[in-house]
Amino acid sequence: MERFYAVIPAGGVGTRLWPLSRAAAPKFLHDLTNSGSTLLRATYDRLEPLAHERVLMVTGEAHREAVCRQLPEILESNLVLESEPKDSAAAIGLAAAILYQRDPDIIMGSFAADQVISPDALFQDAVRQAIYTAATGKIVTIGIKPTHASTGFGYIRTGEPLDVPGAPSAHAVVEFVEKPSESVANEYLASGQYNWNAGMFVAPVALMLKHLEQNEPELYAGLMTIAAAWDTPEQASVTAAIWPTLKKTAIDYAVAEPAADAGDVAVIPGTFSWDDVGDFAAIGRLNSASEVDAVTVMGEGARVFTESASGIVVSDTKRVIALIGIEDVVIVDTPDALLVTTTAHAQRVKSAVDHLKAKGQTDVL
Amino acid sequence: MERFYAVIPAGGVGTRLWPLSRAAAPKFLHDLTNSGSTLLRATYDRLEPLAHERVLMVTGEAHREAVCRQLPEILESNLVLESEPKDSAAAIGLAAAILYQRDPDIIMGSFAADQVISPDALFQDAVRQAIYTAATGKIVTIGIKPTHASTGFGYIRTGEPLDVPGAPSAHAVVEFVEKPSESVANEYLASGQYNWNAGMFVAPVALMLKHLEQNEPELYAGLMTIAAAWDTPEQASVTAAIWPTLKKTAIDYAVAEPAADAGDVAVIPGTFSWDDVGDFAAIGRLNSASEVDAVTVMGEGARVFTESASGIVVSDTKRVIALIGIEDVVIVDTPDALLVTTTAHAQRVKSAVDHLKAKGQTDVL
Numbered sequence: 001m002e003r004f005y006a007v008i009p010a011g012g013v014g015t016r017l018w019p020l021s022r023a024a025a026p027k028f029l030h031d032l033t034n035s036g037s038t039l040l041r042a043t044y045d046r047l048e049p050l051a052h053e054r055v056l057m058v059t060g061e062a063h064r065e066a067v068c069r070q071l072p073e074i075l076e077s078n079l080v081l082e083s084e085p086k087d088s089a090a091a092i093g094l095a096a097a098i099l100y101q102r103d104p105d106i107i108m109g110s111f112a113a114d115q116v117i118s119p120d121a122l123f124q125d126a127v128r129q130a131i132y133t134a135a136t137g138k139i140v141t142i143g144i145k146p147t148h149a150s151t152g153f154g155y156i157r158t159g160e161p162l163d164v165p166g167a168p169s170a171h172a173v174v175e176f177v178e179k180p181s182e183s184v185a186n187e188y189l190a191s192g193q194y195n196w197n198a199g200m201f202v203a204p205v206a207l208m209l210k211h212l213e214q215n216e217p218e219l220y221a222g223l224m225t226i227a228a229a230w231d232t233p234e235q236a237s238v239t240a241a242i243w244p245t246l247k248k249t250a251i252d253y254a255v256a257e258p259a260a261d262a263g264d265v266a267v268i269p270g271t272f273s274w275d276d277v278g279d280f281a282a283i284g285r286l287n288s289a290s291e292v293d294a295v296t297v298m299g300e301g302a303r304v305f306t307e308s309a310s311g312i313v314v315s316d317t318k319r320v321i322a323l324i325g326i327e328d329v330v331i332v333d334t335p336d337a338l339l340v341t342t343t344a345h346a347q348r349v350k351s352a353v354d355h356l357k358a359k360g361q362t363d364v365l
Numbered sequence: 366m367e368r369f370y371a372v373i374p375a376g377g378v379g380t381r382l383w384p385l386s387r388a389a390a391p392k393f394l395h396d397l398t399n400s401g402s403t404l405l406r407a408t409y410d411r412l413e414p415l416a417h418e419r420v421l422m423v424t425g426e427a428h429r430e431a432v433c434r435q436l437p438e439i440l441e442s443n444l445v446l447e448s449e450p451k452d453s454a455a456a457i458g459l460a461a462a463i464l465y466q467r468d469p470d471i472i473m474g475s476f477a478a479d480q481v482i483s484p485d486a487l488f489q490d491a492v493r494q495a496i497y498t499a500a501t502g503k504i505v506t507i508g509i510k511p512t513h514a515s516t517g518f519g520y521i522r523t524g525e526p527l528d529v530p531g532a533p534s535a536h537a538v539v540e541f542v543e544k545p546s547e548s549v550a551n552e553y554l555a556s557g558q559y560n561w562n563a564g565m566f567v568a569p570v571a572l573m574l575k576h577l578e579q580n581e582p583e584l585y586a587g588l589m590t591i592a593a594a595w596d597t598p599e600q601a602s603v604t605a606a607i608w609p610t611l612k613k614t615a616i617d618y619a620v621a622e623p624a625a626d627a628g629d630v631a632v633i634p635g636t637f638s639w640d641d642v643g644d645f646a647a648i649g650r651l652n653s654a655s656e657v658d659a660v661t662v663m664g665e666g667a668r669v670f671t672e673s674a675s676g677i678v679v680s681d682t683k684r685v686i687a688l689i690g691i692e693d694v695v696i697v698d699t700p701d702a703l704l705v706t707t708t709a710h711a712q713r714v715k716s717a718v719d720h721l722k723a724k725g726q727t728d729v730l
Contacts (some may be wrong), residue, residue: 019685303726307717308710320384320702320729322717325710329691333703337685338696340705345673345690352672352687361668364685 003107006051007095010059010113015350016279019337028113029066033286040113041070046120058091089254090246097227100205107134109202115276122272129167129268130202138266139203139259143195144274149185154197173265176257211255219247279346280330284312337364368472371416372460375424375478380715381644384702393478398651405478406435411485423456454619455611462592465570472499474567480641487637494532494633495567503631504568504624508560509639514550519562538630541622576620584612644711645695649677702729
């Protein structure tokens with residue numbers, strides 16, 4: 001357990017939660033479950049009992065101040081700031097390279113900053129089992145038992161049980177499969193052999209880097225050069241010179257999938273409840289507590305009045321919002337942008353944001 | 366024609382257009398048709414060619430400044446300000462009494478400040494015919510040919526043609542009938558014998574007051590006392606003493622219906638198009654020009670983006686409004702209040718406002 005180091009990549013804007021989540025105030029900086037904690041803070045608190053102060057944060061330079069306000073205990077040397085987004089292979093690869101530089105025996109665990117998980121104890125048990133399994137020389141993904149035939153997630157095909165002391169749930173991974181069609185998703189669900197890929201994994205940094213080197217040698221070389229300069233006076237200049245040149249690719253392609261083909265990946269099926277808060281319908285599910293008639297209301301200053309209405313209101317203003325005779329509506333009210341859609345169409349918010357971007361309305365994105 | 370004096374009562378808040386129309390900024394102070402004129406200004410301009418400067422305005426004290434800004438040409442002595450609303454019999458009765466005091470031969474015409482009428486020439490022709498008919502000793506209502514079986518308006522049952530020189534359309538009125546049920550409204554429509562009662566009438570002030578005296582003697586006496594003090598130094602003190610004591614009742618009950626029973630009422634069926642802008646669906650109808658896909662957008666600063674959406678957006682802000690996959694929606698976006706409903710439910714806005722009032726949310730009403 002002393003080899004464990006938690007990494008929290010916090011990059012995505014969470015476009016599907018626009019206009020609540022946006023470039024300047026992404027999803028992980030919001031308290032989307034009315035818990036009193038932002039998603040980022042909750043992620044940190046969930047990992048802290050396992051990692052103590054050994055938490056490395058990877059985020060955009062623009063979020064430095066907000067992240068430090070959320071996580072005042074994070075060490076300056078553990079804050080990796082991206083000058084521009086370079087996708088997950090570079091972000092997580094740099095974390096692995098920096099940690100490897102500090103101690104080649106570190107087992108890293110990477111956990112997105114914008115997921116909702118409960119209870120903490122079951123999550124921590126899964127991470128503990130993942131660490132024991134990783135120590136046997138595996139990249140260990142923590143899978144999510146599917147609750148429905150989702151076409152929005154990738155899946156992990158689970159193989160034989162592994163015999164790892166302290167990790168009774170550990171299984172081999174046969175393969176990762178990309179987001180399936182609905183009929184294929186139904187087959188996966190029925191087979192009981194698949195878990196959702198939530199992008200959570202635990203692995204020896206040395207093994208991560210080995211696969212990265214094999215699959216993306218240039219990216220690997222660039223990251224190792226930055227890591228060699230990390231914690232030295234040259235950190236800033238070397239990073240500024242190399243980071244913009246790095247290839248954009250996903251960690252799944254650069255490491256996870258080829259490692260699975262090589263038989264190096266295991267899975268711990270998670271028994272906790274999990275939600276990636278992918279759209280406003282999720283916010284409705286996660287906030288059943290505060291209801292005005294059949295409307296789920298989020299926002300401290302919200303003044304919502306309803307008559308024969310149902311749906312979700314996310315209010316980031318103090319305005320009165322009156323809903324009359326409208327069903328399954330999704331309303332997100334912020335000072336400079338208003339979204340009105342339905343729970344059924346909430347997944348299409350991303351394309352609306354692309355549309356706004358194309359029209360040059362960048363002030364509200 | 367020289368006996369004609371136009372009266373414009375501008376009292377109603379237009380609750381069904383909340384939050385666009387509200388106590389501090391009622392319907393008649395808005396440009397609801399994107400014409401460049403408020404409803405009040407358009408009403409004045411429509412009457413001016415007939416009445417010249419002979420226009421008496423009756424409104425609430427709170428609207429004095431806004432009304433004077435809209436109608437800078439109105440004479441101070443022609444501005445009747447109510448310290449509190451007392452319904453239409455007191456408002457129109459006071460106008461009649463003041464005009465009677467000035468000249469007992471005046472023929473007054475009363476026209477609400479918040480209706481949309483076009484073209485002006487057809488309206489003016491109807492008013493001219495009404496004036497000629499009124500001069501024969503009639504209270505003359507200008508009826509509206511029904512376009513559908515509305516249950517939201519009162520109806521006028523039309524009788525025999527009258528033989529009035531200069532007023533070929535003049536007919537007797539058999540009776541006024543209140544808002545009917547749907548089946549009754551269908552019968553009215555099919556019979557061709559009925560017109561909508563739009564509350565527009567033209568009558569000798571002496572005849573108006575005669576019927577008011579017969580039906581509401583105390584109200585009549587109070588109004589005559591105020592009128593006697595009008596245009597004198599006692600105007601303010603007498604009005605302040607008497608106005609609050611007056612009975613609240615509608616001009617229909619106090620004058621029009623009993624006058625019809627007495628055979629004193631005629632009708633000029635209007636041939637102009639008419640809309641009382643009773644709800645947001647009406648705003649949609651009256652503003653077909655500015656469309657974003659299938660969404661009618663009102664508001665100069667509006668920044669509306671749609672995807673598979675239809676309905677009406679009234680924007681009183683500069684916020685971006687994104688509509689995704691929502692049909693027949695009605696959105697009214699103001700700085701402190703937001704309404705989201707559907708064209709089918711737009712008529713229920715009034716009850717929502719009552720609900721807000723009951724909950725003490727008066728700051729936005």
